[in-house]
Amino acid sequence: MKPNIILRKNSKTVNTTIQLTGSKSECNRALVIEALSQGRVKVTNVSDAADAVLLAGILRSELSEAGVQNSEARTQNSESESGPLTTDNRQLTTVNIGPAGTAMRFLTAYYAISGEEVILTGSERMKQRPIGILVDALRTLGANIDYVEQDGYPPLHIKGGFEQKTDLISIQGNISSQYITALLLIAARLPQGLRLQIEGELTSRPYVEMTLSMLQQAGIQHQWEDNVISIASQEFAETSIWVEPDWSAASYWYAIAALSDEAELFLPGLTSYSLQGDSVIGEIMANFGITSQFKDGGVYLKKEPKPIVRKIFDMIQCPDLAQTVVVVCAALGHEATFTGLETLKIKETDRIAALQNELGKMGVKLIEKGQVYKLDCSEKFIPQKMTIKTYEDHRMAMAFAPLALIIPELEVEEAAVVDKSYPAFWTDLEKAGFEVLDV
Numbered sequence: 104m105k106p107n108i109i110l111r112k113n114s115k116t117v118n119t120t121i122q123l124t125g126s127k128s129e130c131n132r133a134l135v136i137e138a139l140s141q142g143r144v145k146v147t148n149v150s151d152a153a154d155a156v157l158l159a160g161i162l163r164s165e166l167s168e169a170g171v172q173n174s175e176a177r178t179q180n181s182e183s184e185s186g187p188l189t190t191d192n193r194q195l196t197t198v199n200i201g202p203a204g205t206a207m208r209f210l211t212a213y214y215a216i217s218g219e220e221v222i223l224t225g226s227e228r229m230k231q232r233p234i235g236i237l238v239d240a241l242r243t244l245g246a247n248i249d250y251v252e253q254d255g256y257p258p259l260h261i262k263g264g265f266e267q268k269t270d271l272i273s274i275q276g277n278i279s280s281q282y283i284t285a286l287l288l289i290a291a292r293l294p295q296g297l298r299l300q301i302e303g304e305l306t307s308r309p310y311v312e313m314t315l316s317m318l319q320q321a322g323i324q325h326q327w328e329d330n331v332i333s334i335a336s337q338e339f340a341e342t343s344i345w346v347e348p349d350w351s352a353a354s355y356w357y358a359i360a361a362l363s364d365e366a367e368l369f370l371p372g373l374t375s376y377s378l379q380g381d382s383v384i385g386e387i388m389a390n391f392g393i394t395s396q397f398k399d400g401g402v403y404l405k406k407e408p409k410p411i412v413r414k415i416f417d418m419i420q421c422p423d424l425a426q427t428v429v430v431v432c433a434a435l436g437h438e439a440t441f442t443g444l445e446t447l448k449i450k451e452t453d454r455i456a457a458l459q460n461e462l463g464k465m466g467v468k469l470i471e472k473g474q475v476y477k478l479d480c481s482e483k484f485i486p487q488k489m490t491i492k493t494y495e496d497h498r499m500a501m502a503f504a505p506l507a508l509i510i511p512e513l514e515v516e517e518a519a520v521v522d523k524s525y526p527a528f529w530t531d532l533e534k535a536g537f538e539v540l541d542v
């Protein structure tokens with residue numbers, strides 16, 4: 104991991120154009136669709152997000168024999184390596200997806216039907232991120248999957264030999280929408296298609312809608328009636344999918360605008376009719392005086408003086424924006440209430456605990472009251488210097504970075520975490536007039 108960095112920003116004015124990389128979420132889907140369509144669907148504007156680059160390496164090597172040898176994430180277990188082997192000592196391919204949760208879930212479904220036998224593993228944190236709901240669903244469909252270490256968690260031993268046993272499965276909707284997307288992505292390739300019945304509340308719903316829209320772009324039709332999504336067995340169309348710039352990454356620029364005195368930013372390529380639910384950041388940040396004007400093929404952000412009135416923010420549809428919005432509220436001393444934060448505990452880190460620890464360094468508390476979280480800024484202070492721990496979570500680094508506009512010296516630990524979704528983040532900050540110093 105790269106060293107820490109120190110951020111400083113002398114003036115509270117920001118005026119620049121930032122070209123954001125492609126959406127990690129859209130790109131991950133597009134790559135799986137490309138692989139499942141055996142190249143009939145092509146992906147353009149592949150994201151620079153490390154998670155997407157890793158997934159592209161794995162899946163595109165599936166498409167090209169020569170590429171298999173080149174992919175860093177795919178390794179053959181040799182006798183000298185300590186990875187798990189089959190009982191009859193056959194060599195197994197190990198696919199290591201590092202910290203990429205979405206990719207882990209999508210590849211589980213992909214390999215479950217691919218006929219290949221693989222060990223699918225990830226970072227130490229990945230081994231604590233639950234996957235049992237998806238594995239149960241895939242087993243019900245007819246997949247052969249074993250747990251290598253702990254039941255319900257990666258690594259997985261996916262054994263091939265898929266034979267579809269049913270087309271109807273039920274799945275719990277409130278833990279992660281990624282399980283649902285993973286199943287929808289493979290549905291058209293199942294001999295009997297899929298009827299997926301979502302039980303209970305559906306978290307992160309816009310991500311499921313994004314999946315269905317992208318499948319539709321790739322020629323795959325679906326029906327969504329009540330809580331059942333149906334996709335018949337069908338062929339992908341010959342087409343291409345363009346990955347939009349990343350709205351979750353844009354959220355950090357909205358936060359920067361919100362904490363500035365004067366801000367005029369242009370983010371090319373972003374549209375108001377995006378497939379990404381995180382485009383709701385424009386609406387959220389309007390509460391903090393940030394206007395979004397869509398023209399010239401992008402969005403212009405502008406800061407206008409405005410009293411903040413909204414007190415409750417529900418993040419259930421856009422969990423990746425939670426840290427951005429919580430930190431902005433804390434910085435502005437706006438004692439908002441947050442709902443829909445339940446899933447944050449199983450992401451790259453326990454994001455609730457991470458927020459509580461780091462906000463505590465400026466006297467702000469995020470108090471849990473059942474399903475509701477309340478910011479208490481009564482003891483808030485602005486330190487001369489603050490050091491942010493990032494907990495191997497890109498969004499901790501990026502959500503706290505805007506605080507450099509109000510804290511004279513902000514140190515961010517393990518700054519390279521941002522690579523996961525937005526590798527150019529620090530150089531983009533420099534472009535916007537932040538001093539970014541390696542420590």
Ligand SMILES: O=C(O)C1=C[C@@H](OP(=O)(O)O)[C@@H](O)[C@H](O)C1
Pocket residue numbers: 127128129131205278279280281284306307310422423446
């Ligand atoms: O499908 C996706 O691309 C994602 C879904 C969300 O996860 P959950 O559905 O687990 O909330 C989100 O947090 C993640 O960053 C990306």
Ligand SMILES: C=C(OP(=O)(O)O)C(=O)O
Pocket residue numbers: 154202203204205206423450451498524
């Ligand atoms: C939760 C995230 O990613 P993933 O689940 O893909 O690791 C994220 O990018 O905030």
